[in-house]
Amino acid sequence: MSINNFLYPKSVAVIGASNDEKKIGYQILYNIISNNYRGAIYPVNLKDKEVLGIKACVSISKIHQKIDLAVIVIPAEFVADEVEKCADAGIKNIIIISAGFSEVGGVGRVREVKIKELAAKYQLNILGPNCLGMINTGGNLNATFANAKNKKGRVAFVSQSGAVCSAVLDWAEDKNCGFSKFVSIGNKAVLDENDFFEYLLDDKETDLVVAYLEEIKDGARFMETVSRLSRIKPVGILKAGQSSEGAKAALSHTGSLAGSNEAVMAGFRRAGVINLENLEEMFDLLLFFARSRKIANNKVAVISNAGGPMVATVDLLSKAGLGLEDFSDALKKKIQAVLPLIVNVKNPLDLIGDATAERYKNALEQILKNSDFSFVLVLLTPQSSSEVKETSQAIAELAVKNKNKTVIASFMGGESVYEARKILSAGNVISFDFPNQAVDMIYEIAEYQKDKSGLKNYKRNFSPSTGKIRGEQLDYMASLKMLKKYGIDTIPTTRIRKESDLAKLKYPIAMKMVGKKLIHKTDQKAIALNIKDGNEAKKALSDFTALRKVKGNYCVAQPMGKGLEMIVGFKRDKSFGPIIMAGMGGIYAEILKDVKTEIADMDNKRALSLIKKLKMYPILKGARGQKAYDIKNIVKLIINLSKLAIKNKNIQELDINPVFVTRKGVFAADVRIIY
């Protein structure tokens, strides 16, 4: 159901509105009123006739007006009843602020199930429970209990944590950052991140999206939505609970079970998400987004009155692959004309320790006017002749005038630079305390821009497996047959039932035992390699005697594989579907961990890009003048594997280890399928 009415309601009821300033029900109503909300407001209070000067009702049922949105802020045990009353009154959009649901477990979990049932029954949009509420600056609506003003901006923020919302709003006020939409999704019993991401696709008030998430229940819908969204607007997400310890902490915090982190990261890559590592990066990105301009290229100019920090910054840019392009000779002349002769004009530009505001202004003006550098990074440390405040004013003025360039400043220090930082912020300059923050953000956005062009919409290609997960291994010969069915070449394999079967083989061969409990064949002494002749083969078969006695086990023989060993496979994630994995095989596999994963919806381009990400790719391509390996057929293998994974939803896991990659042809030598 559309959430347009939810975000832009023409009338709002607050169930649990209060005259007591300490109550959340007061703060919510106060925020709605004080931010120039233009629709009708209906407080609901059991006792008071008026709340905050507005006529109140004892019950939502008694209002008898069309209400677009109800905000419920009463103890958890009474919430379900009120939701039902809202439904009866024809209200389709509800925010449940109240806590005491799944996050407390037990009875709370039961309460949340009830809410979900009511939402399904009456087709309700419900935000929360256990949330801070929602702000839509475009609709002049602040339906949160945060102590925040409705500053407009082009960034939408969605968070699963109310605490993160509080910190962001408090910080944003101070940094003069605005939002288009600001949504605390709480326990997301009904509406979740995907509903809002979907809305943001066409939201003309939003250019950039940032989110804080602890779990993504519907990974497929997430990828469908965000792969489209990030083609239009950059989307940065901090996913908490990435480590197993963090996931454990998240579980007890939100009552939500996080999916596999590997799957989430593959989903992020598939959807073109800017993956944020920590809260500081999230705040940095918010600040960056709030003031960044159209980005034409990754070219960075650096200006500084401080040689040391400038050198350290050039180091960071270089490490991030954002090497400095020098100024053109024409630009150098123009800059030299407005600077003292002692300044050695080039990029990075050291204005020297005694640089005045005028010097900064002159240099910056020339670069902004007469070059195509998308980013100018201005550094300053407060030195004896620095005009810190005046410099910040000059930079701010120039930034306002040159709207096509992103001006980032890092004024390092303490008290001496605080006012300047405020002036910079007010002038739409991105002001970071340290230059490394600027470099990180330029890097992130440059990577995003690079990836964006190749991004295709993701289309859900799996449904949750319905059959019972048995966790058992499929029969070996059947597994090979399954591979063949999907066009995956395998090494010819002969089942050895008796000694005489060994006679007809062409040596050298590998012999191995297969069976449900034979997983680590080397450790289990279930494999013999480089068998040269029939005698050695008999010996091997006799060594297998004990294993052969186990019901279901049997022996197979294959010619010895030749070529480079790789491993490929997939693992099915409940939320993101099958995750394809490919990497280096052989003795180095487990140790070098040169393995990459991607979502299973492979085409030529995506399969090739997966292979290109491997450290071993230069070897595949033909290192040191050697002939290239058969990359075309590795790509084909991955695509076929992806098809197999999508079609066979009862298969939980599949490993081909090793697959032999030759100069012509790619052959699976061993396979393990878990269903």
Place this chain on the structure above:
Amino acid sequence: MSINNFLYPKSVAVIGASNDEKKIGYQILYNIISNNYRGAIYPVNLKDKEVLGIKACVSISKIHQKIDLAVIVIPAEFVADEVEKCADAGIKNIIIISAGFSEVGGVGRVREVKIKELAAKYQLNILGPNCLGMINTGGNLNATFANAKNKKGRVAFVSQSGAVCSAVLDWAEDKNCGFSKFVSIGNKAVLDENDFFEYLLDDKETDLVVAYLEEIKDGARFMETVSRLSRIKPVGILKAGQSSEGAKAALSHTGSLAGSNEAVMAGFRRAGVINLENLEEMFDLLLFFARSRKIANNKVAVISNAGGPMVATVDLLSKAGLGLEDFSDALKKKIQAVLPLIVNVKNPLDLIGDATAERYKNALEQILKNSDFSFVLVLLTPQSSSEVKETSQAIAELAVKNKNKTVIASFMGGESVYEARKILSAGNVISFDFPNQAVDMIYEIAEYQKDKSGLKNYKRNFSPSTGKIRGEQLDYMASLKMLKKYGIDTIPTTRIRKESDLAKLKYPIAMKMVGKKLIHKTDQKAIALNIKDGNEAKKALSDFTALRKVKGNYCVAQPMGKGLEMIVGFKRDKSFGPIIMAGMGGIYAEILKDVKTEIADMDNKRALSLIKKLKMYPILKGARGQKAYDIKNIVKLIINLSKLAIKNKNIQELDINPVFVTRKGVFAADVRIIY
């Protein structure tokens, strides 16, 4: 010469002292006077009779009193004359503030050479030129022109960049951080970082050391000094100019030629330095050091009113290998007794969004009193019922009372948390804006503590090579002989002069051409492998015909090597001496870049630790139940190589590639020595 008098002078002259507030000569004198310096002060001014109320002289030569330290702050062209006058007047310690020396090139470079000559001639301690000066809070001396007070602390700071000094002092004032010594070493014409590190070894006023450096001219002395220093006091260094672009920028900024970054990093490892990645990390470490306590273990307790940020923080701790240990049952009981039942007591401890100051206080008190956790990390986001200020007061009080624990707080947000952050800082709590900063610093100090126990003093074992660097390859057979001389086993190698020499060989063999210009043998078609018999050998020899015609080239034959391929070698750095390198060889070498470097002063322990750092180490140790490779002899090889490098100072570079590592024995198959 001792710099004790330099740091604790009983009398100071300021040459270029001024009554003009805008002049640096004013600021310097003002700083000396206003920070309660207790010795005699002598301003030198050409015109004024008095400066800042103190009787002035027209020349240093006219003072006729014992002067321990002269600060020179006059135009560069006059400085050398004044230095000479100081020497004549028996002054041994000089700070040259003035700029206009090697950093401007040309005539400046000449001026600096002159200063060095004078220092050598008269045995002078000279700080600078082109520096901010020096603060010694223990001696109540502030001989800088920074706008900073002399707050005492236990941290010494040494910086090659005056601009970094300005920023640090400004920041420190704001963060209420003090220093023991604060030294701006500028162009370090005479005194450099090593002189101060050496002094700090025995400085009772200093417990911790932080430095910002752009080049280290005498790496050997650096390692000698700092390997001793960091066994007593942690030393954190930001080395700028690490990238080639950064080094280029540094060159034009300080006029200094940075050494190889690889060598510097190896030197840092050898000396037990905490390597800082960027300025933000440097400031974070300064803050951390300023308030950190005795660290007994790496155990971290986390307390939060914000589930989301808590989860994100647990992720970071987990990624840093600082997994959370849960509270003991006894502690849990004690904490539960003072908290509401709704709080689920464990580590991390979620106090829930409505946590009051009292709740924070009760929980923190129990952890500090009744556990051995060295670190407690307290998180807060400002929520509707948060008592931000009161919480910070409670934490600060507890931190002051519990001096054996390090309390770190991260109050996230804007205006709502600023006052609290100040209160935390004033109460000796380490206050970071974001929890990732805390995690980074705990990680750094934990790694330092771990490494410290194994740290041995470094002793200079090389002198700069005096012979001409020819950049030529040593003859191949001579190179093998050189290896053998140092106990390095080589694969038996036969020089093939004529076809008939091939008859007596045992096949299979490898044949290769060697010679001064044959470096990339594969690319140059100078190698043939897996030669099975005499016929193939003849064919190979005939393929080499063209190469054999080149003067000095000749052909050698070796049995085919068996085992795992590694590469080892060394490269001589002017400043840090030979740098030993070891890593994975073969086809993966260039691609996987599994190579580690360490300073050439190898013993068993250090050689083994170098090997252990390789990604391939698990393979060497015997992966998947295979027999281990001959690690003992790899260690021996590295030690022998180190000896060779130290003894043969004319060798610039040596590569053994490959060396075949077997289960018993390690054999060099190819070698290249550049002298």
